[in-house]
Amino acid sequence: MARQKPLKLYRNIGIIAHIDAGKTTTTERVLYYTGKKHQIIDVHDTKDGKGSTTTDYMEQERKRGITIQSAAVTAEWKGHQINVIDTPGHVDFTIEVNRSLRVLDGAVVVFDGVAGVEPQTETNWRLADQYHVPRVCYINKMDRIGASFAHCIKGIRERLNAPALLCQIPLGSSDEFVGMADLVANVAYIWNSDDKDSKWETVSFEEAKARLKFNSTVDTDWVARLPALREEMLETALAMDDDAFGHLIETGEHDPEMLKKCIRKGCVSGQLVPVFCGSSYKNKGVQQLLDAVVDYMPYPGENGGISIVDEDGNVIGEQEVKDDAPARALAFKVINDQFGTLTFCRIYSGVIKKGDTLMNVTRGKKERVGRIVEVQADHTREIDEVRAGDICAFVSMKDTETGDSLSDPAHPALLERMRFPDPVISVSVEPKSRNDVDKLSTALYKMVKADPSLRMEVDQETGQTVLKGMGELHLEITIDRMRSELGVEANMGKPKVSFREAFGQTVEHIYTHKKQSGGSGQFAEVKMIFEPGEPGSGVVFSDEVVGGRVPREYIPAVEHAIKVESRQGQVAGYEVVDFKARLLDGKYHDVDSSALAFEIAGRACFREAQRLSKPKLLEPIMSLEVVTEATYLGDVIGDINRRRGQITDQGQKGTSAFVQGFVPLSEMFGYINFLRSATSGRGNFSMIFDHYEEVPASMVEKLMEKESK
Ligand SMILES: Nc1nc2c(ncn2[C@@H]2O[C@H](COP(=O)(O)OP(=O)(O)OP(=O)(O)O)[C@@H](O)[C@H]2O)c(=O)[nH]1
Numbered sequence: 269m270a271r272q273k274p275l276k277l278y279r280n281i282g283i284i285a286h287i288d289a290g291k292t293t294t295t296e297r298v299l300y301y302t303g304k305k306h307q308i309i310d311v312h313d314t315k316d317g318k319g320s321t322t323t324d325y326m327e328q329e330r331k332r333g334i335t336i337q338s339a340a341v342t343a344e345w346k347g348h349q350i351n352v353i354d355t356p357g358h359v360d361f362t363i364e365v366n367r368s369l370r371v372l373d374g375a376v377v378v379f380d381g382v383a384g385v386e387p388q389t390e391t392n393w394r395l396a397d398q399y400h401v402p403r404v405c406y407i408n409k410m411d412r413i414g415a416s417f418a419h420c421i422k423g424i425r426e427r428l429n430a431p432a433l434l435c436q437i438p439l440g441s442s443d444e445f446v447g448m449a450d451l452v453a454n455v456a457y458i459w460n461s462d463d464k465d466s467k468w469e470t471v472s473f474e475e476a477k478a479r480l481k482f483n484s485t486v487d488t489d490w491v492a493r494l495p496a497l498r499e500e501m502l503e504t505a506l507a508m509d510d511d512a513f514g515h516l517i518e519t520g521e522h523d524p525e526m527l528k529k530c531i532r533k534g535c536v537s538g539q540l541v542p543v544f545c546g547s548s549y550k551n552k553g554v555q556q557l558l559d560a561v562v563d564y565m566p567y568p569g570e571n572g573g574i575s576i577v578d579e580d581g582n583v584i585g586e587q588e589v590k591d592d593a594p595a596r597a598l599a600f601k602v603i604n605d606q607f608g609t610l611t612f613c614r615i616y617s618g619v620i621k622k623g624d625t626l627m628n629v630t631r632g633k634k635e636r637v638g639r640i641v642e643v644q645a646d647h648t649r650e651i652d653e654v655r656a657g658d659i660c661a662f663v664s665m666k667d668t669e670t671g672d673s674l675s676d677p678a679h680p681a682l683l684e685r686m687r688f689p690d691p692v693i694s695v696s697v698e699p700k701s702r703n704d705v706d707k708l709s710t711a712l713y714k715m716v717k718a719d720p721s722l723r724m725e726v727d728q729e730t731g732q733t734v735l736k737g738m739g740e741l742h743l744e745i746t747i748d749r750m751r752s753e754l755g756v757e758a759n760m761g762k763p764k765v766s767f768r769e770a771f772g773q774t775v776e777h778i779y780t781h782k783k784q785s786g787g788s789g790q791f792a793e794v795k796m797i798f799e800p801g802e803p804g805s806g807v808v809f810s811d812e813v814v815g816g817r818v819p820r821e822y823i824p825a826v827e828h829a830i831k832v833e834s835r836q837g838q839v840a841g842y843e844v845v846d847f848k849a850r851l852l853d854g855k856y857h858d859v860d861s862s863a864l865a866f867e868i869a870g871r872a873c874f875r876e877a878q879r880l881s882k883p884k885l886l887e888p889i890m891s892l893e894v895v896t897e898a899t900y901l902g903d904v905i906g907d908i909n910r911r912r913g914q915i916t917d918q919g920q921k922g923t924s925a926f927v928q929g930f931v932p933l934s935e936m937f938g939y940i941n942f943l944r945s946a947t948s949g950r951g952n953f954s955m956i957f958d959h960y961e962e963v964p965a966s967m968v969e970k971l972m973e974k975e976s977k
């Protein structure tokens with residue numbers, strides 16, 4: 269079968285933002301206006317069980333009115349196929365944004381018109397930077413009291429450091445919000461009702477100025493400045509093309525098609541970030557936003573292909589996005605439920621048909637493509653083939669995990685890998701009933717396989733199963749989903765911080781393992797240097813033995829010993845991170861040496877060396893932002909200081925006050941309760957993992973005592 273739609277008519281986009289900015293509400297409008305859906309469900313209605321939005325269909329999402337998993341939907345707009353992924357804004361589910369951005373070609377970043385740039389907007393923005401994803405901004409909720417376009421733009425320019433290009437200007441705000449001026453088309457759109465089917469009127473700037481009378485002088489001023497703002501936009505946009513810019517300067521004129529081309533060029537290359545506005549809830553601006561997606565967001569491959577890497581992650585080539593090439597795909601999400609496994613993939617090149625065999629290059633295993641489905645939130649539709657640029661799911665793949673590369677077995681290639689965040693918090697998990705012990709570990713294994721930001725471990729001392737994740741909500745939801753999706757009930761212990769350990773200084777150490785009991789003995793000696801590494805450098809082992817003083821065959825045993833032993837450090841049994849272990853020298857015995865003897869020597873050498881290195885205990889430090897009324901700010905700041913926090917900024921945000929800073933996670937459990945009572949319920953906070961820092965020596969004992977309770 270030939271390609272149904274040219275690649276140029278595809279858009280794969282993500283909707284990303286801080287929690288509650290209105291991503292799901294906007295996605296719901298996209299489905300309605302593109303004719304995919306005949307009614308709109310609002311997020312806040314879903315709690316009463318009246319139905320659910322298309323993308324927040326999971327039980328836990330409906331109950332809480334938040335998005336937890338990213339969900340994909342497809343819509344048609346002006347002859348284009350738009351694949352949209354609605355992502356969660358809550359920090360605990362960042363992995364969902366991470367993996368979506370990895371495979372998408374563009375993103376619509378949604379802002380709450382009152383709050384402007386919020387912490388998770390910043391985190392998601394940085395992720396999009398990392399993956400070079402072109403963006404447009406959509407200032408939503410312009411109908412809310414306190415909405416300020418100027419405040420949002422300031423945040424986009426200053427906090428996100430983004431080259432914002434104002435393509436629209438709101439007409440009014442809060443209950444006076446009636447539409448927007450389109451600086452590109454040089455006209456204004458005015459709605460006279462909030463109804464989802466109401467049409468807008470298109471008028472000139474002069475008419476808009478004559479007709480609209482606002483109570484707010486700020487809003488009136490925006491309308492007065494429209495011609496000047498348009499000039500500014502023209503100059504910035506046309507500067508993307510020397511000829512077009514020269515023509516504008518000489519004649520004061522421009523070609524409207526050329527203008528759109530320039531904005532598109534700037535947007536796709538990341539030199540410009542076009543800005544739009546509206547109120548999804550009041551049904552204003554979503555159709556215009558869809559036009560912007562078609563006009564300015566890249567089609568698959570327009571922004572370059574996908575990097576091909578070697579086993580160490582070094583880029584060794586690029587695969588263009590086209591059908592006429594070996595099949596190459598990246599698995600970005602795996603869902604396991606009672607019905608089986610769905611492996612979501614983005615196809616970068618080639619054509620993959622039902623019944624084909626692919627190579628999982630990451631794991632060196634072949635996978636058969638049984639069935640292929642197109643996913644619409646919680647529905648699937650069978651299809652026969654997929655092509656470059658498509659996003660689909662393969663049914664019942666066996667070994668493929670998130671981040672794996674699949675390719676034509678005759679032309680294997682590894683695609684650039686995804687990076688996953690480290691979990692910072694852990695809980696012990698126990699089955700509710702004794703009979704469920706086996707069922708629990710199988711279920712946990714499935715949850716961990718589906719979510720790369722979750723880890724499962726068995727505590728070597730207590731035998732307890734420990735689940736690690738991004739935050740309290742993440743772990744709670746995981747346990748709850750295990751109940752609703754896999755039918756396994758479990759109890760969760762108190763959440764604990766994932767501390768870490770590190771070498772305090774470089775240590776050289778020799779350990780001799782010698783045992784003579786009866787028959788054959790054991791003998792191994794290792795001389796090693798342990799050096800603390802940069803944060804994030806991981807555990808590196810280097811074999812520097814010369815002259816066979818430790819025979820080749822025993823070296824892997826020493827390396828293995830270090831990897832295993834470093835999982836439980838000498839300060840308090842936490843994982844030891846970021847160090848280099850250099851095996852310099854050693855001794856062996858022809859008869860008594862063995863891999864086991866060298867492993868024992870390696871482990872003991874590590875333990876003694878870490879103890880001698882003045883080891884450090886590290887704790888996760890969170891970046892915190894609290895938004896509340898100015899009167900409560902003093903109390904909030906005092907409390908942050910008491911929690912060993914450090915204030916980095918404070919000020920005014922719209923009508924509210926805010927404070928930002930760093931606080932150790934171990935001091936932050938149950939913070940929501942404090943904030944509620946300290947601010948009479950008028951405070952909000954968000955907290956994101958920032959970095960690990962050494963626990964002050966005076967605190968180590970106190971913290972460990974608290975932990976063991
Ligand atoms: N006034 C107003 N409220 C809105 C608008 N858009 C969304 N909301 C409301 O804001 C709340 C959050 O909306 P969602 O669409 O769930 O936000 P989200 O960005 O998907 O949130 P998460 O997925 O949980 O991060 C809901 O109560 C919406 O009804 C808007 O344009 N104006």
Ligand SMILES: [Mg+2]
Nearest residue numbers: 291292334335
């Ligand atoms: Mg949502």
